[in-house]
Amino acid sequence: ANTYASSGDIEKAADIKIELHRSGAKKKAGVTLTEFDGKIWRFRAHDQSHPDSAEIHAQVDRMSKMLIEYG
Numbered sequence: 781a782n783t784y785a786s787s788g789d790i791e792k793a794a795d796i797k798i799e800l801h802r803s804g805a806k807k808k809a810g811v812t813l814t815e816f817d818g819k820i821w822r823f824r825a826h827d828q829s830h831p832d833s834a835e836i837h838a839q840v841d842r843m844s845k846m847l848i849e850y851g
Contacts, residue, residue: 781800785793800807809824823830830836 781793781796784790784796811822811824814821814823821830827833
């Protein structure tokens with residue numbers, strides 16, 4: 781559905797979402813794996829399990845603001 785919505789086909793996206801809801805299908809959360817300093821880190825969207833999660837999110841916010849400000 782997101783692919784159709786991204787391409788501008790809102791009707792098709794809505795049809796798919798309705799069908800998924802009717803069928804009881806559940807969206808499986810994506811997982812990202814990355815290696816840093818020899819350790820594998822696993823996370824999902826909105827994941828707060830990393831011990832430095834608050835600082836990581838704060839840094840991402842700072843970088844986002846800089847990208848907007850400086851292009």
